Amino acid sequence: MNNKFIIVIFGGLGDLAQNKLYPVIYSLYKKYRLLNCTKIISTGRRPNVDKEEFLKILEKSIKTHDDSFFSLFDFVKFDLEKEEEYNHLKNMLSNFKEEEFIFYLATPPTTFETIIKNLGEFLKSFPNKRKIVIEKPFGYNLYSAQKLNQLIKIYFKEEEVYRIDHFLGKETVQNIFGLRFSNIIFEGIWNRNFIDHIQISALEDIGVEGRLGYYDKVGALRDMIQNHLIQILSIVAMEPPCCINEKEIRDEKIKVLKSIREIKREDVPLYAVRGQYEGYLIDENLSQSNTETYAAVKLFIENLRWDGVPFYLRTGKKLKRKETSIIIVFKKIPGLFSKILDCMPQEDIIGFKIAPENKIILSFQLRPLGGSMLSCPVSTSMEWTGPNIEAYETLFMDIIEGDQSLFIRKDEIEKSWEIVQPILDFWKDDPNIPIYPQGSWGPKEAEELIRRDGREWRYIDG
Template sequence: MVSRVIPVDPFDLVIFGGTGDLARRKILPGLYRRFVAGQMPADSRIIGAARGELDDAGFQKMVAEAIAEFVPAERQDKAAIKAFLERVGYVSIDAKGTGGWDALKSRMRENVVRAFYFSVAPALFGDLAERLHAHGIADAWSRIVVEKPFGRDLASAKALNAVLAEHFDEHQIYRIDHYLGKETVQNLMAVRFANILFEPLWKAEYIDHVQITVAETVGVEGRGAYYDKSGAMRDMVQNHLMQLLCLIAMEPPYHFDPDAVRDEKLKVIRALDPVKPEDIVRGQYLPGGGQGGYVEHSEDPASRTESYIALKCHISNWRWKNTPFYLRTGKRLRARASEIAITFKEPPHSIFDDAQGWRENVLVIRLQPNEGMNLMMMIKEPGPGGMRLMQVPLDMSFADALGAEAEDIPDAYERLIMDVIRGNQTLFMRGDEVEAAWAWADPIIAGWEARGDRPQGYDPGSSGPEDALMLMHRDGRRWREIKG
């Protein structure tokens, strides 16, 4: 199997917040990898823009250090790094004032794609958008990339969308969610819509339930004060898990076209039922393992913000009526793992002895670690002695299937930035999607705030609060084990 690398058009990419953590960890190392892969044209330019007083050489030194730290040693090449750095520049900019904007304009070239990555706090989005136009830097073909959070409720999301819409059309705005850039997430669409095998079974008649899990082993130490203003519902469920749910549940679009795909995702969000209070479990991790608990890390002993949430939701449409979707995410859990598990119903009649322990078919899509898919199936246990059944996986790991080529698969940020340059919005959220997601999430948050609910404590290294287990047990189901 040979992967194809299709170069994009020449571009000028300006990274506002170019000296920040996201730029150092993900954006700049990812662009270097795309340059090495031959996808970034030699005459493209990357311009860092931030408050710091740096020159080109100083910023290039920072970029080189980021590559050294965040790109595996075997993927680093001195000649390639040197060539990449020659395409990197820097402008000191005042996002709320006039300083640096003329200098930035002088760096921009004609007849290339112009993209502007807002790797800054959302409070600065409006200022940057306004100044890009006021100084004649952005034109009708320019693109902006905005990082989450896209607001913290429906009202703020609408206000943010309105600010951006004052200066850019919707087709120019790329709201980035790195989960949608993962190879396995995109393969989910291929599995569903390019194979007759699954799509006829992809409905309530054959699927018992769906589990979506995003588990992390890290806590919120170092950014607790920031995280305490959002919590797991705002930070993860309303965006990352919602997008995964949409890809699982959406109807086939008429074409693999950005708006066609996003139209179908929007229908899913709007079909979500309100979530009942008894179908929500919230938790905070306790001290353990020589580390403090959530309340210590948040610096608020009275905090009621959740570091864990599990909930059951339903989609009121013909395809999914009465099929529950169970979502959970949390910090300081047993392992770092993200997966989607589609559990199929048992056969209507079994010809085998029930004592043989039939187990359900499950399609598991692993997002991290070790991206891939497996399908749990029942087969005959090898050997004599009659018909004994056992469950085995039909496993496809990208690392195993692609071998050395798996190392060349772009990570989420690499893929999404290249999609921005191509002008492909399929994997980016549209404004009405964001607002619909908040319209669903807001009443859930308002409900527990009105009730004064406190999150339940859970031990670090566990699978979460005990009540989360009961959320499944009362339905005669159980969570899949969290394992890396």
Template sequence: MVSRVIPVDDFDLVIFGATGDLAHRKILPGLFRRFKAGQFPATSRIIGAARTEQDDAAFQAEAAAAICDYTGTDKNDADLAEFLPLLGYVAIDAKGEGGWQELKSRMRPGAVHAFYFSVAPALFGDIAERLAGHGIAHDDSRIVVEKPFGRDLASARALNATLAKHFHEDQIYRIDHYLGKETVQNLMAVRFANVLFEPLWNAQYVDHVQITVAETVGVAGRGSYYDKSGAIRDMVQNHMMQLLCLIAMEPPYHFDPDAVRDEKLKVIRALQPVEPGDIVRGQYQGEGSDYLTDAEDPASRTESYVAMKVRISNWRWQGTPFYLRTGKKLRARTSEIAITFKAPPHSIFDDSGVPKANELVIRLQPNEGMNLKVMIKEPGPGGMRLVQVPLDMSFAEALGAEGADMPDAYERLIMDVIRGNQTLFMRGDEVEAAWAWTDPIINAWEDSKRQPEPYDSGSSGPDEALRLMHRDNRRWREIRS
């Protein structure tokens, strides 16, 4: 199977914070890969904007080094030589007037205009105000904003209000790279394009759902920053919330940005408050590597791990629990969604052949793909012995060589911005609803003054998280890569 490349229109993309880590690791390499794939014309322009004083040639050299580092491209690559002339640079004072007229002179009439805010949220308002005030942005312009979208409901509302002063909601693209993953989008295809699954996608047939995002790295080197957020703000409120919504949402009337986001919003508003006994927080510990040292605060109560049981109050999911867990310094790096179906109501086999429940596992990383566990007869003579086997589909293998080189999430999402497609981006009311559900959880924890449960680096998390499942006669899936 050969993946198709659908070209986008000619564009001018301005990257604020173009000398930063995200631009180097993801944005510039992603744009180069899309150029190499032939997805946008060589007339397009990519303009870096940051405080550093440098000219176009210096920025092109900086971009070339980043692209070579993060894509493995040779510095003498012919496609790289064609790509670099598309890049320009303007030194910008985000809080002042320096550089804005020069930026305006670089923007070409007739091209799609997009502005990527790869900067701290504190600068969003300043940049938005100057883009509007200097007449650089217009009614068809798009802005891309990175998380965090606030740190609570009040700050999220303030941020939305700031952006709304200068841009309409249909111009604002709140990017969550998890939604750009091939597997996440395939989750919608599996549900809504196959009659096999959708009739079973409800509390009558689904026993429970597990969502796991596990990391092997700690927070060393950025501990003071991470300590201000923690696992709930960093992962649950945004990435895991989006995955939960895609699993639990009702079929939209059409694959349309607002239709999809309307259904996601209904899921968030149907979430029950989390009971204190249904959440576990932890901090990693270990010889030479513990959270308190990495966070540079021996009294920190910020969690590096969180597990919780979530319930959805609607007809489809009443009675089916969703278990979420995420953490640093765990056994393996993996992100997956596991839908465990209920066991058959009656077994016709003897005790040696009791069927196990079917399970659909959706792997986001590593090795994106899907795995459906079914029961079959174990080969050979000697009676009816059942064994559970996976029907495995790795996207890299199933789609062949072309599929193995699938676009990175940022590549796909940036191209969607140029197309004007907001389906995989969060809407303002969606962000606020997520914070409205998350804030009471965080506030209750802060009021309790409890210290997070310790867990060993390289483990599966705190023992309390295991008990969270055991009391429901269930078990977490093993964390493995």
């Protein structure tokens, strides 16, 4: 980017800002990617924090003292919910005549509307180019997401809006694109003729970790599946775009979302299960809660490439192990080698592991040394060596450069809410939530969901 710009961070004292944004901004600074950045303005409301105190927080966040980096920063104290308090920020910004403004909303979603409205109003008198970055969760349901989009549209053009889904900044997720579209051997088999089903999982061994206020209102389906896992699904399933640009990539992703079979309210139990880990109420000091800490959903994409191939998406807390993965399970080989065996062949698999580490595995069948016949399962893997770029760094660079490919467009966000809305509605009226033991793989209902189809949940590391 050749133009000068400034960054304004709302929620500059929050967890995201301290643990992700400042370290990432510092990393970009050290790589000389912020040479055109004239100023970074952080905002916060805590009464005991002034600029001096803020710089101490910043130092702790980037784990070093760097005066020249610190000199880029200003700190403004104000309550984002109070209209009259935006004036100070407005005055500060009026000193920057040619800079593009990048506004980063690292605040709770309850503040998004007020910030957008106030910013939008005072920016009317500014000729500067602008971008607005909006964190997840974008909306609480379809209706609120549509409402937020309508508000944004009043003040910002779609090409100025960056809806973040940090999973899209992850190296392995982007490598799905690389593997699929740069290798002829994979493209030929990436369809219903060869693939039996696909599993996309985000499993955690930890609980809510201090985010109860947010999590108990939201639950696993909204927190992980509506956004991250459905986004991954769209990349796994999309057609190759005609060229590599943000419009074409996002056009292909939305086609996938539009092809997902609608789940009728009365059919929800056939397609989705939820659960709450045993002890959630005690851990979180709650007298009652129907919030799911586990959710699994089966989706079908009704198009030529995927018709009949189930996509199983699941996520949960306090499970046996952390694993974020995408597992492509191929159909069983028919004929001879399925009958004459040295050992049981399994389905061939391509697995993308996103966390805890980045790797791609390929499992297939091979004659064992000294064996008589094909085939025993073997697997080979490719792990990333070298610097692993933090997802937020990739996304921050894209924001600066104005590349929206890895950000969610208005129609995508609304469509993904539409997909999960019947499930949310059904669960809202159902008081019975299955309980699963901590340290397990989730509720038995989730096992049944996939077992009914003659399949089982897969894990990259066995």
